[in-house]
Amino acid sequence: MQQVSPLKRNRYGRFNSNWKGGKPYTDHQGYIRIYIPLHYKASSNGYVHEHIVIAEKTLGKKLPEKAVVHHYAGYELDGKYKIVICEDKGYHNFLHKRMRALKKCGHPSWRRCRICGKWDKPENLYIRPDNKNGEQAFHRICKNAYARKRYHFKKGG
Numbered sequence: 001m002q003q004v005s006p007l008k009r010n011r012y013g014r015f016n017s018n019w020k021g022g023k024p025y026t027d028h029q030g031y032i033r034i035y036i037p038l039h040y041k042a043s044s045n046g047y048v049h050e051h052i053v054i055a056e057k058t059l060g061k062k063l064p065e066k067a068v069v070h071h072y073a074g075y076e077l078d079g080k081y082k083i084v085i086c087e088d089k090g091y092h093n094f095l096h097k098r099m100r101a102l103k104k105c106g107h108p109s110w111r112r113c114r115i116c117g118k119w120d121k122p123e124n125l126y127i128r129p130d131n132k133n134g135e136q137a138f139h140r141i142c143k144n145a146y147a148r149k150r151y152h153f154k155k156g157g
């Protein structure tokens with residue numbers, strides 16, 4: 001028998017407190033995880049997200065390093081995986097932004113004004129980059145009204 005270091009043992013799962021006996025299970029985020037301890041993306045308990053394994057099977061190779069697999073909900077309904085392999089995190093975020101917009105207002109490309117909260121066509125909005133939230137979109141009218149209100153508030157207060 002080969003000596004297995006404590007670290008490695010952990011990686012192989014059996015000695016990990018999250019050990020699930022090698023059976024597939026659904027994690028708290030609703031993702032199905034399958035036991036492949038030698039997979040390069042296996043977590044410390046030896047499990048890999050099933051949609052990653054499916055994506056790699058579909059590709060016929062390892063995922064590109066920065067790729068993110070988007071996994072559509074719906075697997076539970078028809079047992080079929082719907083996945084999109086995104087080239088990087090940025091594209092994955094972009095996809096989610098569009099999905100959110102589609103769900104909220106029916107138009108994937110529309111954006112929400114940060115001030116009045118209404119969804120609108122991007123050409124009706126002023127969109128500027130923002131470090132924290134990626135970007136900020138607002139109507140010029142809303143922005144002006146907001147600035148005026150703030151000014152009055154400052155003057156009055």
Ligand SMILES: [Zn+2]
Pocket residue numbers: 069070071092096
């Ligand atoms: Zn996603």
Ligand SMILES: [Zn+2]
Pocket residue numbers: 113114115116117118138139142
């Ligand atoms: Zn607005």
